[in-house]
């Protein structure tokens with residue numbers, strides 16, 4: 078099995094790499110932080126990976142996505158599983174930066190540039206990988222692409238609109254591509270985590286992170302869903318249900334609750 082994982086330097090992506098490594102797969106790891114990738118690659122080899130490939134790069138750099146894909150295909154001859162998982166909230170390393178980002182995502186300081194930045198990583202980056210991977214899998218007449226969305230796509234929560242929009246865009250894209258990809262033997266899966274332990278949730282912790290789940294447990298569920306060719310894998314179930322219920326609350330009631338959650342101005 079030849080597996081590519083973007084966003085493999087931490088959190089969900091690193092754990093996807095580890096769990097495929099433990100099955101003896103060849104695992105290619107893509108992200109920006111080279112040292113972290115090297116460390117995860119070493120872990121993967123220790124776990125039983127047949128081979129690893131460290132591909133440092135930014136998912137918003139189309140040329141780099143093309144060259145990384147070419148490297149994998151040149152060395153391994155194709156791709157069986159691709160996890161398009163790189164993403165997140167964008168810059169949020171400190172409380173001040175988080176607060177600045179929140180303001181840029183609300184009426185107070187709404188910033189098109191901030192919305193574009195998160196869209197470029199979470200959505201446009203995925204389209205770059207799709208353009209490079211779909212022809213390869215079309216030729217193979219086989220392969221699975223799993224895209225990491227988020228349950229927050231159900232309803233844009235206060236001060237999270239631009240992030241939720243990227244995940245809603247991925248959902249629409251996957252729904253639209255899935256049936257025609259199937260004609261070529263390609264399976265598309267959308268993974269929608271609730272709250273899973275990772276650098277993302279660590280930085281954005283914690284009162285707004287209900288039902289926070291261990292990474293390994295979550296990834297086991299996602300991989301099982303992907304291997305069973307499920308179109309959408311949402312986990313954990315209780316978070317998924319609450320998210321769907323929250324999405325069904327009448328707007329007038331939801332908006333009153335949301336106003337209390339917004340950052341102070």
Ligand SMILES: NC(=O)c1ccc[n+]([C@@H]2O[C@H](COP(=O)([O-])OP(=O)(O)OC[C@H]3O[C@@H](n4cnc5c(N)ncnc54)[C@H](OP(=O)(O)O)[C@@H]3O)[C@@H](O)[C@H]2O)c1
Nearest residue numbers: 084086087088089109110136163164227272273275276277
């Ligand atoms: N954890 C949750 O509760 C949760 C819930 C819903 C959805 N998700 C989604 O799950 C995915 C993985 O996130 P995570 O929770 O595992 O957080 P994480 O630990 O912060 O991992 C994010 C990964 O994406 C990579 N990445 C970010 N920007 C990138 C870029 N421009 N180019 C290449 N790689 C980039 C990061 O690596 P580098 O910094 O080294 O580039 C890192 O490997 C994301 O798409 C996130 O939106 C997570």
